Amino acid sequence: MAPPVAPAAGATKADVRDQSALEQRLGQSTSVIMPLLELGAIGYVTWVLAYQICIQYLIDPSAEFRQGFNVQPRRATGIALIVVYAVLLLLLLVPWSRLIQVIWSKPDLVPLGDTSLEKKEVTTSWLGEYDAYICDYEGMPLWCDKCHNWKPDRTHHCKELGRCVRKMDHYCPWAGGIIAETTHKFFLQFVFFGSLYTAYVWIVTAVFLDERISKTGSCPGTWIGVLVVGVLFCIFTFTMSCMTGWNLCINYTSVEGIQRGGVQNIAFLIASTPERSSLPSTPSAQDKPQSHDDWPVLNTIQRGQGRTYVVMQTKPHEHPWYTSLVVGWKDVMGNNIVDWLTPIKHSPYKQRSHRGEFEWGELVYDMAKQYEVHNPGVKLALLN
Template identity: 50%
Template sequence: MSVSEKSSPERRTLDQKMGQLSAVMMPLIEIGAMGFATYVFLYSLCIDYLLSPSPDYRSRGISPRRGTAIALMSIYCLLVLIVLLTWLRMLQVIWTNPGIIPLGHPDSEKQDVSWMGMEKYDAFISDYEGNPQWCDKCHNWKPDRAHHCRELNRCVRRMDHYCPWAGGIISEGTHKFFIQFLFYGALYTTFSWIPIAIFLAERIRVMGSKPGVWIAMLPLCGIFMIFAVTMFFMTFWNQSINYTTIETLQRGGVHNIAMLATRRDPNTQSPRRNSLSHNSREKPNVLREVIRSDGREYVVFQTQPFVNPWDLGSMENLRTIMGNSILQWFLPFQMSPCINHDDVKGQYGWSREVLDMARDWERDHPDRRITLLSNTRRGRRRSS
């Protein structure tokens, strides 16, 4: 539990106000910096220096370079446009539906609250008793991978982090647009300073002048470029291994997973034992078996440390956020596939290690079956 999760209601209100204020101030600073960069790049460099240099420039041998000016202006405008488009799309989802979990009644305790539809899943992240995880501050259940955000004072689905620079929460709904924003932001900030540096060197050489606004552009773009490039590679790498930033910080821990189990029809055969692969693996760590009041039976497994239960392989991990086509990867329109939680197997896909764990248990319990495995096999048959 983080420090913020132990804090008082007053402290939480203060965190919330500070978070909301910073999510307004930081974007305003960025918009101001973009405005300044646009003035210097488009007007001072492209129009005033390259497209139609003043008589003073011409008398020093600086002639118009219309082709260069138009090419630079076109690329700059295109990059600004795509940066703004991805940013606005991200803000739209931040303000409308980033994946915020509804608040429960302040007096409700977990034994009184229904599972918020989580009973439909074959498997979910659970506590030691086999219940979904509970948030004391929201008074509601936490879906898999949800985390309580102190700035919003709410649980958010697949929360990555709260980013004042982007203008709000990075979660399952906004992660894709955040990655695109960083990618195009990295291209934009890199492109903005290189022509300035080249023509600044020319001006110093030919005219001996050192315009302050051109010089100011270099550290300004440089700082934002380092920030955007670093964040892009970090975020993209985390997504390729299917970890959010929060999960990366918690890496190494174990996960409790409750899996629905049913009694096997005595007439059906249990899966054939593959002694080689079975015996070569450790026995699954089962914390307990639970029978709920409605008769549903759950087996609560615990993963080994460092096992990522959501790792589906690099490409599939990226597809769950970025989309299933190249257009979806680069254009900020369609939402990520992972916001769809209709699959009864789980709220997100389960890794091979999780399925192996269930398979090993099933082989030791020939009279029982884990519904996650039956539905996985059925899904494969349907897709083949």
């Protein structure tokens, strides 16, 4: 996702809004234009590979080729190549269609807030469902000024849509729109099968182009065009497959990968204290300095209905949601190879619980354990 463009000096709020609206229109237009161009490229590739190479060159070569260059019919080879091509094309189009269908249904968009309300008046009652959540220093969830609403964990604002998106990865016009929580699996399937499809295209084209040049000396421009398209898109889709697959395993989105190195504030719900009437104190500068290995305790706050939270901070480069490579993969792709290869069920496969919006990694549980050790008698809901 491209970085936001800073408004020009002296620009008014109306100018900024117009610029934002223009970016949204451009972004959404490209998500329609790019897939249409890709469909056109697939049609072109199909015409060259299936018709010109498999039918005109292999299955039924012209009399000139047969008599002048001894190019004999190879019907079995031509038919087999068409069948394999059709299978790979189907494997590409099915997850791509499913991806676009889910993108258009917009399941990952966070509702817009009521602009007539002040920030402090917007409800946070949904936080009562969770034992821990990402917050600011004061224990409040992160706020989006553009959507005028609180952001659930791992939510980011997409400038192309002008909306906050749950577990946003990136906006991909090539795939048809936003890649986020429910579309991540289909996107990986799309680029993975895209890499297989394009690799097959350029290998078949290269083999028979080399043969044709050696036998006839002719070098059709349409064949060269398909070879170039196949190589370029194979490199692109294979690279995206590797990057996306690795990010899924380590439970990072592209946005989180860009922000890697920062810290996260996490609010932990306190389930019980030694004395109900007292709250654990927040460390001050006069307190004994914490160990270098300890996670900082920033604040202790009390919210409505007698709910008390302690705010702790991760260290740089620590990711609160990393569990293991296998668990990270299965949370998005499913529990077996059938789920991994079929675009039926969308991610996430991990059911949400009272512990948090997403499954916390061992890091967060270790932070909670440290707090209980340093505050005997205090119990955090996440561990109980």
